[in-house]
Amino acid sequence: MTHILSFTLNGAPVQALVKTSDSLLDVLREKLDVTSPKRGCDSGDCGACTVMLEGKAVRACLTCALTVEGKQVVTVEGLSHNGKLQPLQEAFVSHGGSQCGFCTSGMLVSATALLAKNPHPQRHEIAQEMSGNLCRCGCYEEITQAILDTARKGD
Amino acid sequence: MKKTGVGMCLVLHPTGRKGGGDPSQAIIQLKPDGSLLLKVGAVDHGQGALTILRQVAAEAMDVDISTVYASNRSDDLAPLSAGSAASRVTLVDPHAVVAAANDLKAKIAAFAAHRLEIDAENVELAEGKAFAKDNPHHHMTFAEIGMIANLGQGVILVGTGAWQPAPVQGHDPETGYLDQESVISFGCCVAEVSVDTGTGEVDVTKVVQVWEVGKAINPLLVKQQINGGLQIGLGFALRENLFPHYPDPAHGIESLADYAVPTFMDYPPELIHGIEEVPHPMGVKGAKGFSEGSATAPGPAIISAIHDAVGVWIHEVPATPEVVLRALEAKERDGATDYWSHQERSAWLA
DSSP: EEEEEEEETEEEEEEEETTTTTTTTHIIIIIOOOOOOOOOOOSOOOSSTOOOOOOOEEGGGBBBGGTTOOEEEEEGGGTTTTOOHHHHHHHHHTOOOOSSTTTHHHHHHHHHHHHHSSSSOOOHHHHHTTSOOOOOOOHHHHHHHHHHHHHHHOO | OOEEEEEEEEEEEEOOHHHHHHHOEEEEETTSSSSEEEOOOOOOOSSOOHHHHHHHHHHHHHHOOGGGGEEETTTTTTTBBBBSSSOOOOHHHHHHHHHHHHHHHHHHHHHHHHHHOOGGGGGEEETTEEEEETEEEEEHHHHHHHHIIIISSOOOOHHHHEEEOOOOOOOOOOOOOOOOGGGEEEEEEEEEEEETTTTOOEEEEEEEEEEEEEEOSOOOOOOOHHHHHHHHHHHHIOOSSTTTTTTTTTTTSTTTSSSOOOOOGOOSEEEEEEEOOOOOTSSGGOOOOOOOHHHHHHHHHHHHHHHHHHHEEEESOOOOOHHHHHHHHHHHHOOEEEOOOHHHHHHOOO
C-alpha cells in the first residue's frame, strides 16, 4: 500500500510516495535522491546511514519511513549552511577524520548529535557514543580528536 | 585479576612490485581554463593515492593543487599502472607523473614561445604562467594558453609520461642483496595490554607506532595510514575470526558484518604515531610506500604483550577471550607456555 509521506528534510518540507514497508533510508536515497546516508549493512550494524530525527541520531535503515510523518530529519547536507562548514566538519578535515568517506556522513551526524547532548564529552564517552559507527579505514583516533577539538573550541 | 604487559613488533616492509616490472604511465592535459587534468592508473580507495599524485603534478607544473583534477575512474580509460597494491603508488607512480609534467611543460613552452614571439629556450614556466626569461612581464597565463590552444587554434596540449624501475638483477649470493626487496620501509609498533584473567578479555590500553617512510609527501595521509593500520592489526589480533571452528570450516563468515570489526571502543585510549624520514634514492623526493606494513605490526605486538602479561604465547589469532582463557587453563593444568587451540580441538575430535 502506498502513502503520501510529508516531513521536514534539512529545514525544507518534502513529500514522497512511499510503501508501508519502506525504510527512511529507502525514501531518502531512492525517492528523494539524498544519497549521503549510505546503505552499508542495511541491518543497523554499521551506522553509515545515521541521520538525525528530531535531534536524535537514528539509523535510517531501521526507521520505518511512515514514522517520520511531520517530523524533522537532518542529514549531513543539513549541517553546513550556505556552503559553510560547521566547526565539527572543519575539524574532521583538519584532523583527517575521513579516508574512503563511506562512513563519514554517518560519523558527522552521530558526532553532531553527541555534541548537542554532551558539549564536553570525555574520551571514553565519545568512544561509547560513537561505537555504533564503524570505520574500516580506521579513522577512530582522528575522529575522536576532531570531536575533542570541536568541544574545546566551543567554549 | 587484570595483568598488564607490553609487546613490540618491528617490520621491514618491501614496497613496490619490482620483481614484476611495475610499469606506470600518466597523462596530463591543459584544459581551456588553464586547469590540468591528470590521468593515472592508480586507484584511490581512501588511502590518498590521487592526493599524492595531484600534489606531485602540481609541484612539477608549479601550479596550485586546486587547479589539478585527477581521474582514475576506470581501467578501460586510465593509463597503465600496476595498481594500488604492494605499497607501490607513492614510490612508482610519481615518476610517471613528473615525466608527463615535463613533457607538457615543453609543449606549453613551445606554444607560448610562438605566441610571445620569442625563442623556446627563452621561455620559463612558473606559478601558472609562461614568460620570457629576460622580460618576465612579457607573459601568458596557463588560462590564456589553454583558451587559445584548445578553442582558438584547435590544438591539444597534452603531456605523457611512463616509468619503470630498472630490470631486476637476481639474488646476489655473496652479499644477500635482492633487488626486488631493495626499497624497504621500516616500522615499529609497541602495544600495552591489560588481560583480564577471569574473563580472558584483552584490552589494548596504549599503542605507539613509528614508521620510516623515506619522505612524507603528505604527513596527514601518513598519520591516517599509521593509525588506520592499527584497526586492521587490532582486529586481526583480537577480534576478526574468519573460521571460528577452524580446522572445521563450518560457520565461516559470510559478510563484513559477521566478523567483529573493531569499533571506537576497541581503540586504545592512548594512541601515538611517529614519522621518520630518510629519503630513498629511488623515490620522487625520496618517498617510499609503507601503508600495508602498518596493518602488520600491531598483531604481533599485541600477542607479545599478552605473553608479557600472562606468560603464555598464543600461536593463533584472533586471541579471543575464549582462546586466552583456554590458554590460561592449559598453563595452570600442564604448565604449558605455548598454546594452539586448534590442536586442542583436533585432539577432541580424534
